[in-house]
Amino acid sequence: MGKNLYIAEKPSVAREFAKALQINAANKDGYLESADSIVTWCVGHLVTMSYPEAYDEKYKRWSFNTIPFIPSEFKYEVIEGVKKQFKIVSGLLNRKDVETIYVCTDSGREGEYIYRLVEQQAHVTGKIRKRVWIDSQTEEEILRGIREARDLSAYDNLGAAAYLRAKEDYLMGINFSRVLTLKYGNPVKAYLKKDRAVISVGRVMTCVLGMVVNREREIREFVKTPFYRIIANLSVRGGKISAADKPFEEKNCEFEWRAVENTKYFQSPFLYKENGFKEKEKAEELIGELMSCPPVTALLESVERKKETKNPPLLYNLAELQNDCSKYFKISPDETLRIAQELYEKKMTTYPRTDARVLSVAVSKEIHKNLRGLTNYGQVSGFAAAALESGSYKGIAKTRYVNDKQITDHYAIIPTGQGLNQLNGLNPTAAKVYEAIVRRFLSIFFPPAIYRKVALGVSVKGEKFFASFRVLEEEGYLKAAAFSFARKKTNVSRKEQPSKVQEKDAEDTGEDANEGADPAFMEAINHLRKGMMLPVKDMQVKEGETSPPKRYNSGTMILTMENAGQFIEDEELRAQIKGSGIGTSATRAEILKKLVNIQYLALNKKTQIITPTLMGEMIYEVVNNSIRPLLDPALTASWEKGLTMVAEGTITEEEYMQKLDDFVSRRTNIVKQLDNQQVLYQQFHKAAENYKK
Numbered sequence: 001m002g003k004n005l006y007i008a009e010k011p012s013v014a015r016e017f018a019k020a021l022q023i024n025a026a027n028k029d030g031y032l033e034s035a036d037s038i039v040t041w042c043v044g045h046l047v048t049m050s051y052p053e054a055y056d057e058k059y060k061r062w063s064f065n066t067i068p069f070i071p072s073e074f075k076y077e078v079i080e081g082v083k084k085q086f087k088i089v090s091g092l093l094n095r096k097d098v099e100t101i102y103v104c105t106d107s108g109r110e111g112e113y114i115y116r117l118v119e120q121q122a123h124v125t126g127k128i129r130k131r132v133w134i135d136s137q138t139e140e141e142i143l144r145g146i147r148e149a150r151d152l153s154a155y156d157n158l159g160a161a162a163y164l165r166a167k168e169d170y171l172m173g174i175n176f177s178r179v180l181t182l183k184y185g186n187p188v189k190a191y192l193k194k195d196r197a198v199i200s201v202g203r204v205m206t207c208v209l210g211m212v213v214n215r216e217r218e219i220r221e222f223v224k225t226p227f228y229r230i231i232a233n234l235s236v237r238g239g240k241i242s243a244a245d246k247p248f249e250e251k252n253c254e255f256e257w258r259a260v261e262n263t264k265y266f267q268s269p270f271l272y273k274e275n276g277f278k279e280k281e282k283a284e285e286l287i288g289e290l291m292s293c294p295p296v297t298a299l300l301e302s303v304e305r306k307k308e309t310k311n312p313p314l315l316y317n318l319a320e321l322q323n324d325c326s327k328y329f330k331i332s333p334d335e336t337l338r339i340a341q342e343l344y345e346k347k348m349t350t351y352p353r354t355d356a357r358v359l360s361v362a363v364s365k366e367i368h369k370n371l372r373g374l375t376n377y378g379q380v381s382g383f384a385a386a387a388l389e390s391g392s393y394k395g396i397a398k399t400r401y402v403n404d405k406q407i408t409d410h411y412a413i414i415p416t417g418q419g420l421n422q423l424n425g426l427n428p429t430a431a432k433v434y435e436a437i438v439r440r441f442l443s444i445f446f447p448p449a450i451y452r453k454v455a456l457g458v459s460v461k462g463e464k465f466f467a468s469f470r471v472l473e474e475e476g477y478l479k480a481a482a483f484s485f486a487r488k489k490t491n492v493s494r495k496e497q498p499s500k501v502q503e504k505d506a507e508d509t510g511e512d513a514n515e516g517a518d519p520a521f522m523e524a525i526n527h528l529r530k531g532m533m534l535p536v537k538d539m540q541v542k543e544g545e546t547s548p549p550k551r552y553n554s555g556t557m558i559l560t561m562e563n564a565g566q567f568i569e570d571e572e573l574r575a576q577i578k579g580s581g582i583g584t585s586a587t588r589a590e591i592l593k594k595l596v597n598i599q600y601l602a603l604n605k606k607t608q609i610i611t612p613t614l615m616g617e618m619i620y621e622v623v624n625n626s627i628r629p630l631l632d633p634a635l636t637a638s639w640e641k642g643l644t645m646v647a648e649g650t651i652t653e654e655e656y657m658q659k660l661d662d663f664v665s666r667r668t669n670i671v672k673q674l675d676n677q678q679v680l681y682q683q684f685h686k687a688a689e690n691y692k693k
Contacts, residue, residue, distance in 0.1 A: 002099025003037060004099070004100045005038045005039075005092055005093065005098045006038070006039045006146075007042070007105070008041045008104045008105065009111055011041045012345055016345075017039055017142055018032050018039045020143055021142075023039060030084070031088060031089075031092060042105065042114055042115075043082050046085060046114070046121075047076050047086070047117035047120070048077065048079050048117075049075070049076055049166060049170050050075040052066075054077065055071055063182070064179070064672055067668055068175050068668040069171075069174055076117060076120065086121070086122075089122070090118070090121070093124045094124060100127065101129045102130050104145075107351060108410070108586060109158060109584070110586050112155055112158050113162035113165075113166065116163075129153075130150065131151070131154065132145040133145055133149075135350045136350040136351065138419075157646060157649045160646050160653045161643045164656055168660055171660065172630075173202055176667070176671075177201055179671045180622055180626060181198050181199045183677075184199060184622045184626075187681060188615075188622070191688075192615060192618070199619060200619075201630060202591075204583045206619075206623055206630040206631060207582055207631060209595060209600050210624075210630075211557075211633070212557070212610055212616070213612045213616065219549060219551065224548075226543060226544070226545050227276035227543075228272075228278075228279070228282070228543055229276045229283070229542045230541060231254050231256055231257075231539065232460065232465050232538075233537045233540075234252070234298055234458065234535065234537065236524055236528065251521055253467060257275065258465070259271055259274050259275070280541060287541065289461070290536075295535060296460065297534065298460045298535075298536050299459045299531070300456065301459050301464075302455070302456065302457035304454070304455040305452070305453070307451065308450070308470070309451075310448055310449040310450075310451065310476075312443035312444050312477040314400070315357050315412035315414060316357070316413045316436075316440050317354050317355050317356055317357045318355070318413065319559055319561075321336060321340060321413060321437070322555055322558045323556060325339075326556075327555055328432075329429055329432060330605075330608050333592055333593075334590065337353075337589045339429065340352035340433070342430060348415060348416060349415055349437055350414050351413075352413055352585075354412060354585060355408065356406055356410060357406070358406050358411065359401060359411045360402070363402075363411055368388065368393050369417060370417040371417065371442075372417060374417050374438060376420050377415075377420055377423075379484050383442050383479075387445035392446070408644075415434070432483070432485055435483060435485070446477035446480050447474075448476050448477065449472060449478045450472075450473045451473060454522070454525050455467075458534060460536060471522045551611060557610055558588050558589065561581055561583050562581040562582075562585075562588070563581060564634075564637040565581070581640065582636050582637055600612070600613060600619055601613065601616055614687060614688055614690075618684050625676050626670075642659070
């Protein structure tokens with residue numbers, strides 16, 4: 001009987017497999033071996049695509065004559081620094097006593113690609129090959145993955161998509177970077193006074209650059225518009241329902257004026273919006289009319305009371321986790337992924353490179369094990385125990401947090417309940433990231449938060465004023481979701497609120513401003529009844545101004561890449577690429593990091609705000625005047641959708657490749673014929689005006 005060979009992506013993962021299999025193996029150079037099993041590993045990629053000069057020496061020199069470069073067959077080679085490990089792995093794969101190969105690389109497109117390149121380069125034949133697909137590195141999950149391993153051929157479509165993704169990036173990178181550098185490298189170099197300038201473009205990175213530049217230009221071109229709201233301060237006692245009732249202490253309450261139907265200024269040209277004037281004088285004029293002949297009273301015309309529920313959010317996928325980590329901890333998506341990978345390898349959480357925000361039905365049936373493990377995690381042990389005791393986990397499969405149809409490769413990122421002995425070894429930020437994942441997970445086992453909301457409408461001499469208040473009545477899941485490291489919120493009196501407001505404040509109904517009203521105040525409000533007269537103490541003008549779009553930060557950029565469809569006007573295309581986005585959960589952070597490293601984008605490490613550099617804007621202009629579709633999220637996302645369709649078997653590898661070859665050839669040849677350097681120089685100069693110190 002032949003031996004089983006287990007091949008992992010990293011040495012640390014290989015050791016976990018050996019441990020789970022209880023292989024009493026002797027340490028060899030680059031692998032572990034026992035009487036019936038061998039465990040070996042890659043060190044990330046061992047094989048890569050060859051540079052053009054490997055096809056012919058003439059391609060080494062960049063020239064218009066040698067592009068478009070599209071080989072009929074692609075060449076691959078072993079990466080120089082890992083030749084020793086490749087030789088070891090190759091030898092093991094081809095050993096006569098090895099009967100079955102268990103592919104244990106990361107369960108995703110890139111992990112599939114890593115193994116298949118090695119197998120291809122090692123010329124492996126005549127072996128049984130099985131794919132191990134796991135969601136965490138716990139011993140139980142590893143053994144399940146091995147036990148349920150499917151024939152590698154079941155993943156051939158995924159492998160084809162992986163090869164195509166690499167070919168796409170290779171062909172676009174080589175052809176477009178070469179043609180644009182040959183055409184525009186000298187003008188860019190001369191303008192920036194640099195020794196050299198290679199124009200680096202890519203299917204995803206150039207699109208991301210475009211989104212950041214476009215946002216920056218929107219901000220530059222934005223002109224602030226002032227507007228003027230009217231705020232009335234009313235005295236609210238809550239009144240006496242009967243002679244025996246004790247009146248509540250007098251409270252001041254802010255109401256906002258709005259020009260509603262059947263009032264003097266409804267749809268007036270003097271308005272900025274329904275709740276604000278274009279000119280301060282008009283607001284003051286109206287106040288003068290309303291406050292003449294004191295004392296002034298307001299008739300309470302409407303009182304609406306209702307309860308609102310706020311459900312726990314869906315679980316984390318990588319993009320959501322990266323966004324929250326950027327917001328709460330000010331760390332980059334790349335650093336978040338590194339931490340998430342570390343937690344995964346320490347068996348503390350499930351596989352990080354996932355787009356799903358739900359669990360599978362199969363996992364939901366075993367979820368009590370995760371909860372039981374978390375009872376040993378001090379920060380949340382009480383909540384985990386409460387979820388187990390209440391039995392809320394038993395019905396989780398019937399909730400929106402479990403849906404097999406919303407899962408492609410992996411379910412959401414959740415804690416395994418294991419590996420807690422590793423907690424002390426985590427750095428403070430990693431420990432916080434782990435707590436965030438745990439609390440998001442625990443939240444789904446608790447009831448919604450319940451708010452009590454009261455909306456009031458009053459009339460003063462025919463003009464209408466409105467206010468709404470909301471107070472948290474039942475914490476529900478919020479108690480489990482509250483971070484142990486979060487700053488405690490302090491109450492801020494209305495007098496301390498800034499006098500100027502931004503546009504978003506002008507559009508709200510007062511709910512946000514009055515959220516968290518104290519319970520005593522809410523009790524007073526709750527005793528108000530339609531038809532009551534409330535004294536108006538005074539009215540004042542509150543000045544506000546429109547605000548420009550916000551710059552992207554590293555987290556919102558990742559979410560924007562994930563939801564690229566929002567930029568696509570065509571409804572049918574937007575629906576078609578839903579769920580594809582730009583890049584993948586595994587690549588988005590690396591793309592952003594590369595744009596910063598090549599100095600096309602600047603990242604403020606303290607705030608995580610992203611802005612373009614002058615060079616980035618110049619490259620944007622180069623692409624915009626030569627291969628404009630590269631800046632279009634619709635095109636970029638449609639390529640990603642195509643890869644997904646190959647992985648699903650909807651279209652063939654050949655169909656995809658034909659489309660790719662045509663696009664690269666046609667666009668490269670168009671650039672070769674352009675003559676627009678003079679126009680570009682003017683655009684460089686215009687962009688440079690924004691970077692003068």
